[in-house]
Amino acid sequence: MFDSSTITLIFPWIILGFGIMATMLASSVRIETRLPAKLLTIFTLVLVMITSAKLFNLDTTITINGFIEVSHLSCMTLFFISAISLIFVVGSGGYLEKEKLHISDFYNLVLLMVLGASVLVSAKDLFVMFIALEVMSLPAYALVGFRRNDSRSNEAALKYFILGGALGAVYLLGASFIFGASGSTQLSQIFEWSKIHNGDVLLFLVGHILVLFAFLFKAAAAPFHFWKPDVYEGSPVAVTGLMATVITTAAFVVLVRLFHMVDFQSQSFVPYLESLKQLIRVVAVLSLVVGSTIMILQKNLKRLLAYSAINHTGYILLGLLGTMSKPEQIYSVWFYLAGYAVISCGLFLLLSQSETRNDQGLELVDLTGLMKRNPLVTALASIFFLSMAGMPFTVGFFTKYTVFMSSIASGEVVFVIIAAICTVIGAYGYLRPVALMVMRDPDPTAAEFNGTKSNQALIIMLAVLCLVLGVFPQALIQLTKGMELIP
């Protein structure tokens, strides 16, 4: 049971644990010991990436004690999450320095969050999921409120915390109902139960729906999205970026697992499949509409991106909708998440370079006439914004392409049309900042963008990645196609 091969399988988490301990030690020695903490974090994350990469193309799915799954899917996500975190850790040093937040605790919390997220994506037990969710969320709350002297940051953290806590309790209640109905908290056993179960499923359904709500909340799908704009606006940019990428990815992996928790072939769950699809349709359309229409009214850039995230959630849900009847289309969700993460990584890092005159955060008007003053940043930002809008030859196009294709393939034409219209509305929202940057004359009160060379290089790499994936997305698609969902 505890043999050497298992150790290899859980290596990434062990490394993460050691990393957390090390950074904790470093910060307990002196809180200003940034460099060692940063180096330790980078080292840890690189190691995690290496170890998880070694586990790629695992041809079998190994479940440890029914709690944790080690599969191609989990390893890929783990690798991906740690890579994104690594980019943020490397890229946000300047920002933290500027905001005077640069203490080793930051790295400690980031690593904790990564640990939580990485366990979350591999969790095969409702309870493990809860623990992992909390391990991910608690550092996230702290990170959102990292600017301790800024009331906005505090407010955002508190809102996030209270709502997250309440929804965590909702999740637990749902989990307990599922446990009550099926007699187990392990997903595989629940799946087996659903296969043979014949009879009343009310308790299970209530539990399942509650559980879904909790993670729809984490993924910020309308109407569970209210926290997102406020939290995005209040939190430090680097943290917003982490939330937009790491937490969203983890939440969606869990959502996919939860949606596919039961065997819909089973007699007692056949009508439920249709109802669930209906739920996803409604939530997806709501997210699309809410995200796109409110986005075009925003003045604050981070808020705009929050609504854009809600909009993107809608697209991903559309892809998910396709998988409900055609599970092999699941790759569209993964691909979308990956593409979206690349774009938002770049965009948030870019925003973290800005220096505004006031501390209201970066307003849209702060971008006025940026092209004349800083063409590089303008070009990069335009690439990211156009990517978000789904313009051709950027990764954003193919992400949308795959989810549309997946839902068309399951016959959801009407919803694809709605999504298409929302894409147009959203495109307007993304084009506004581009137009401001490109078409206006510079405004003396507008924001400055100063980044270190390494930082710039990182963002340029991400932008190039956006474009390369926009022309040759095959590699990524091949990888994501391997990420099959095993109940």
Added chain:
Amino acid sequence: MENSQQLTALLIWPMLGSILAWFIPKASQRIYSLFISIVQFALVIYVAYPVITQTGQGLEQTLPWLSDLGIQLSLKLDSTSVWFVLLSGFVSFVVLGMKGQWYRRNTRLFSSMAFFLIFSINAAFLSSNLIVFYLSYEAVFIPMILMVGIWGSSTKANSVFRFFLMSFFGSILMLVSIFYLSYLYFLKTGIFSANLNDLLKLSNENSPAMLWCFAGFFLAFAIKVPLFPFHGWLKEVYVNAPAPATIWMSAILSKLGVYGFIRFVGPLFPEAILSAQGILLALAAFSVIYAAFLAIQAKDPKALLSYSSISHLGFVMLGVFSMGASAKTSAIVLSVSHGLTSLVLFYLYDLIVKRKEDVSLEAYSGLAKKFPILFVCLFIGVLASVSLPGTFNFVGEFLVLIHAYPVSALCTILAGIGVIFGAVYMLKFYQKLGFGVSSDAQVAEVAEDISGFDLIVIVLILALIIYFGFQPSLFLGGMTNV
């Protein structure tokens, strides 16, 4: 169909030009862009030559690009697309040779975007895979928006947005239609494909779904062309855009819509078109007259030219919707001739504007005396625009109308009335600019008559317009076997 490797060159070369433009010093950008575009045009001629001469033969090339997504990079140059590709090659060369004030600002970006535009236009005209077509069709927006936005005149942001949003709205619905078509194909055969050749197998189906798909396509192209109720974006954009962008839009991008109708909509949805033919023809004919009326009341000469563009494209659409090989060929001829004519008119109008200090519109008068050669050229352009016999436009318009007449006499006559109004507004345009008493104050002091590159190119185009007015067999002969 011959398999050919040359077609990718038409894509690679402008893309290369677009990338390399960033490494060329500002001072030599014009030479650079001229060089790239001349080579590009030469390439187009080289590739297109066998297609033009061997009637009915085309070139084909298929590269596996994203086969797992149902996307193949299949390029096809046949007698339909060859004229559009040639036209775009020629127009791009002329546009990049123009001397203009927009070169002073963001020079590198301009050349880069220009070649990216050429790249996407070529890709759109060449691709016979609908997804690739959509991709390039959509990619055209990016340089276009930037051009209008950065180098355009004031009050541009709104017009750009309107242009972008309307076009994007149409084209994304087309994308959904494409998806749905390939889904239908999937249901039929079990393979996902967006290749035109595959999807054509669906064309004889007459189901509501096909009608909806047709609607998606129609909307996209009708906005692009534009047809009557979908033209709202056009005027502001044309007026505000810098001359190269205006020329590109009216000479080439509108042809993207026409091409889309001819290449995709016609073959894919013959049933749908036939069932809606009356409405479609009426829309086209109404576009002609409606835009002519708008042109009559337009105060701004550039707005007048923009409306005239809509009006002439109405004729093209009349030909397209008449269905049948001859009508289609006529529509292509008219498209090419309209491309050349609008190139001349917008080009010369830009030269005139540049020669005036005062840009206010009432201030035009009596310039013909100041710039006689320029105005002689403009006059021939105006004559071509009113499609006087002996010009290329006449051939196109005459053929379109004579082939539309048996289909719908009423619409043809309606569109014919547009011919009269065409004379009214074009003469008004010319008279306003050229005739009357000139006052020296309006003219910039250094202003000279047209000369150099401008003169050579314009005379060349006008010569072509007149030559093809008498010898259009090049266009007609190659296309009879379509």
Added chain:
Amino acid sequence: MNEPWMMLIVACTVFLIGLMGVIFRKNLLIVLMSVELMLNAVNLSFVTFSKLHNSLEGHISVLFVMTVAAAESAVGLGLVIALFRTLKTADSDQIQILRD
């Protein structure tokens, strides 16, 4: 067999009380307490189901939940204190700077 369902009703009631507390109480500390109440209500339901299924899983879960709840309240209190320092209030109605 009636007994477990009764317990479940109790659990749900407590959960709802907690939820109401979170929604309607204005003092942040009471809101925090209400969250704890919700978690404890879930504990009750876990124990009930554990008994129903004769399995230990639910009992173990309770322990975990309590631990997590403790951690959560630590973080929560920290956040409330930080907010109190900047805004000088613990009234939930006062924290509405971020909106629209």
Added chain:
Amino acid sequence: MNLLLIVLFPFFGFMINGFMQLRSLKTGHKISSKQSGSIATFAMVLSFITAIYYFIQFSGQQEDGRLIEQNLFSWIKLGAFHVDFSLRLDSLSLLFTMIITGVGSLIHLYSIGYMKEDETPAKYFSYLNLFCFMMLNLVLGATMPHIFLGWEGVGLASYLLIGYWNQDTAKVGAGQKAFVMNRIGDLGFLIAMFIAYKYVGSLDLVDLQKATLSPKIASVVGLLVFFACTGKSAQIPLFTWLPDAMAGPTPVSALIHAATMVTSGIYLLTRISPLLLQAPDVLSVIAMVGVTTAFVSAVIACAQKDIKKILAYSTVSQLGFMFLACGVGAFDAGVFHVMTHAFFKALMFLGAGSVIHALHEEQNIFKMGGLSRKLPITTFTFVMGWAAILGLPPFSGFFSKDEIIIQSLHSQYGNQILFIMALASALLTAFYMTRLLVLVFFSPSRMEKETEEHAHESPLVMTLPLIALAILSLVGGFMHHSEGGHEEGQSIMIASVVVALIGAAFAFFRYRKFDKEEMTNQFVEKGLGIDVFYNKFFGNGVPLLAKGLSKWIEEYFIQNSMKFCTWMVEFSGSVLKSFQVGSMQVYLLMMVVFGLAFMIWILESVMQGVIFYGK
């Protein structure tokens, strides 16, 4: 000899003069009227000589051998549709060619003198040659589209020449009016071609002449072609552009608006006469329109004061006679009148030009008078023209006009109404022409002193064409062997001469001693309100309609619907945004409410096994 030469000479003249003009603009070197004019005239003369060559060739041949066809190249060929670019010469087109090149040469010659003081004579002569080139294309073209090429081409040249002095926007406006009104007619031409192609399958004139169509189709085609002719040949309803076209230089009026271009309608009708004969209804329409035009414009001419306007309305009236001839099936008579009219009307226009030239651009006949002594040659030749148009024997007009009047009664398609109206028109013609003649040349002088002193006879280069045309006006009538001469014909002939003499005598006695300006009826002088009506109705109506469309449809409907879309999106955004109140407790409440709603909905649908959507 090559048929192409006839066409090419004027074309080369056009090119040479055009290039010279452009060069002179560049270099600033001025080209004299003599230089450019002699090139242009030489081109025309060469063309005329070529035409004479063919005339000689034709006269040696039988009637049916008089046909030369020359296929130049294939013009438009698309599928079944095929049009060649070929020239075809038969007796009809030869006659027109000779008129065009012959009268054209004389007018070119005249122009050298007339345009002596002009700034850009090369431009003028290049336009003039362009006109001749296009006109020759019109009469020599073998297919309908080829004729259409010439048809539109002469319209273009006419536009350019009417607005020749383009500094004056009113003159440009007159040119524009001519072009647009011609284009209205051209639409008829186009549609006629479409219909003809649909039912005949070819646009070659030979095929059209041979074709037998159903009466309905033949009527439609005939009517449409006739409509085109009313545009070009200034008949009711499209005649109002011709008086305005007098804004151009006088030789232009002589060549284009009297002798050649305006008669192309007759040419076209004669060309498709087999088709028209299949549709008698159309013929009667043509006859009615022709005679009405003749009468109405003769009435208007009586009230004109401008010498060129009188001649213009007179031209319209004479064209009406020609259409009357066509309408009663006497196409020969119509064509004959085209020729004689070309001689005497060109003569009168040139004479008027000579007068205007002498009086420094004075055109009001009430400010002239007694010019017979100052301008003896002009007077003499003008009297010849006068006699011709009145139809006094043995002048040319006598033969052609009386032929028409006879035919209007005696032809298969003729009737009394046509005859009486034609006779009335002849009476009016005699009246206003005599009025013109007397007021200008014979009545007491009403000129200002200074003008009178400067008045002098024109130079030889201008009088020579006058003399030549006067001779032609005298002998032109004998070039045609009339088939008339039967009993009734002779009485009608006498009647018409008597009528003309009555009209002339009346005018002579009325205006002999006239020394003040006549108070004419304004309504009549303004063209019976037809032009005013057109201006009001179309001139204002079209811009008004355009404004209305742009305001109501473009602005209110199209632009506003786009604005509405954006507004709707923004509105729904702001409504949705209003949920974002900022209080986390409200957020939670909303989530609970939505969550409960979802929960109940899902559970209900599952419990009932209802599937809402999809399937």
